[in-house]
């Protein structure tokens with residue numbers, strides 16, 4: 001299959017799990033595929049695996065740590081130095097933590113990695129997506145957003161932290177971000193969609209100690225494989241069926257309604273302004 005021959009794709013968090021399977025599928029479809037990973041050794045091993053599995057030698061590693069604004073910006077510079085356009089961006093890197101931990105920038109780690117990471121990455125790479133003529137942005141969210149409401153005065157969960165609550169709110173941010181982004185990109189040939197990949201047996205939550213890790217591990221045999229879990233984001237990244245479709249939340253390759261909360265336009269606009277302020281973005285999409 002060479003549906004993406006001549007195209008350039010970038011997948012974040014692609015050294016394992018759903019991201020790695022996504023990168024394999026895009027590379028197998030012929031795309032020059034960049035994977036953004038924080039660990040050089042794991043990333044280098046993944047590049048070899050993805051090359052082997054896809055039969056495509058054009059797979060490259062870019063170093064990125066989305067829990068650091070400086071490292072995210074350095075990653076943006078590196079990508080812009082390597083390619084002159086980008087056809088597909090899959091914001092996938094994410095994590096779940098069972099305790100409240102702060103990043104080097106002083107933010108709660110899930111909020112910064114899972115939401116501000118997507119926001120800043122997209123901002124930095126938008127000039128490349130525009131240069132492609134037609135491009136797709138795919139934001140990996142989660143059904144865990146359901147039942148959550150955002151407290152814009154406590155985005156870092158200083159007053160209210162819980163592993164599932166704080167994680168779920170970071171995934172609600174992914175949906176707000178996608179809907180607002182799609183609106184702002186109206187009139188351009190760039191689509192932005194988000195999705196729930198399914199409940200997938202990956203490394204997700206496995207770096208945490210205690211009962212959570214044990215429970216997830218016990219459930220692994222009943223979860224989808226990472227390859228099956230990648231299906232919806234691969235569909236959004238390359239299927240002609242979703243050509244021109246934008247501003248939607250997908251599950252099992254179908255557009256579905258996200259939570260009622262996620263359609264609150266005032267909250268999503270405030271989150272956007274807050275995200276600009278926190279990431280130091282003066283004019284979204286200019287890449288600076």
Ligand SMILES: NC(=O)c1ccc[n+]([C@@H]2O[C@H](COP(=O)([O-])OP(=O)(O)OC[C@H]3O[C@@H](n4cnc5c(N)ncnc54)[C@H](OP(=O)(O)O)[C@@H]3O)[C@@H](O)[C@H]2O)c1
Nearest residue numbers: 013017018038065066067092093094142199200202203204
């Ligand atoms: N698994 C599920 O059931 C499920 C369900 C709904 C949504 N999701 C979403 O799917 C996406 C992928 O998750 P997964 O299940 O494939 O989990 P995973 O196997 O743990 O993979 C997560 C990836 O994100 C990377 N990552 C985490 N923090 C990072 C950082 N600060 N900088 C750069 N990379 C970072 C990880 O790198 P390291 O290997 O270095 O940690 C890894 O490559 C996430 O956005 C998650 O929220 C998963």
